[in-house]
Amino acid sequence: MFWVLCLKIYIIGSVASGKTTLGYRLSNLLGIEMFEMDKIVHNDILKTKRKEEEQIRIINSIFNKKDWIIEGTHRKNMDFVFKEAEKIVLLDISLSLRKRRILLRWIKQKFGIEKVGYEPNIDMLKNMYKWTKEFEESKSYLLKKLEKYNEKLIVFTNKDLKTIELNNIFKIS
Numbered sequence: 001m002f003w004v005l006c007l008k009i010y011i012i013g014s015v016a017s018g019k020t021t022l023g024y025r026l027s028n029l030l031g032i033e034m035f036e037m038d039k040i041v042h043n044d045i046l047k048t049k050r051k052e053e054e055q056i057r058i059i060n061s062i063f064n065k066k067d068w069i070i071e072g073t074h075r076k077n078m079d080f081v082f083k084e085a086e087k088i089v090l091l092d093i094s095l096s097l098r099k100r101r102i103l104l105r106w107i108k109q110k111f112g113i114e115k116v117g118y119e120p121n122i123d124m125l126k127n128m129y130k131w132t133k134e135f136e137e138s139k140s141y142l143l144k145k146l147e148k149y150n151e152k153l154i155v156f157t158n159k160d161l162k163t164i165e166l167n168n169i170f171k172i173s
Contacts, residue, residue: 007032008063010081011071012142013091014135015128016101022091023071035062037072044117052077073135074142082149090146090155095136097158102128 007030011019020036027034040058042049050058055077062068063084070081082088106128109120118124146153 007067007069008084008086009069009089010085010087011069011089011091012074013093014073014098015132016098016105017091017093019071019073019091022089023069027069030067032067032069033065034069034071037070037075037078038117040070040072041075042117056080073131079145082146085149086152088146088149088153090142090153092139092155092157094158095132098132099129102132 009026009032011023011026013019023034023036026032040050040055059070059078059081062070070085074081102125105114106120106125108114109116
């Protein structure tokens with residue numbers, strides 16, 4: 001008998017928590033396509049935010065795939081992704097570490113070391129700090145919402161950063 005492994009993974013966390021890095025790492029290791037929530041919400045070509053109906057249509061087309069990884073800051077209109085995901089990974093990284101990462105990322109982007117789909121100006125830097133603060137303020141609400149998905153929820157904190165491995169996420173022995 002052959003077992004087919006289907007993986008539907010939703011990685012969430014604040015700005016600069018490591019979502020994209022973990023998503024691409026898992027994507028490369030598992031051979032699963034990864035989708036960035038920012039690219040679902042925003043049209044990079046037109047530099048506009050998509051209408052909610054279009055965002056949901058894109059997500060539903062991703063759901064038709066056998067496997068997928070979606071990563072991003074969770075948005076309230078995307079609660080339905082929790083139901084579809086087989087694993088929900090929350091990166092609950094400290095505010096102080098995220099603030100350092102935001103500044104380092106912005107400097108790298110400003111000097112062209114790190115590619116980005118937006119203009120790395122001072123307003124964007126301020127927004128990133130604002131968004132990470134907002135995430136912190138609304139985290140208890142998110143955790144409460146995630147309680148009903150406890151059986152498929154994995155939370156990583158700072159202390160887990162160096163040891164995040166596939167067996168931690170998928171309970172592989």
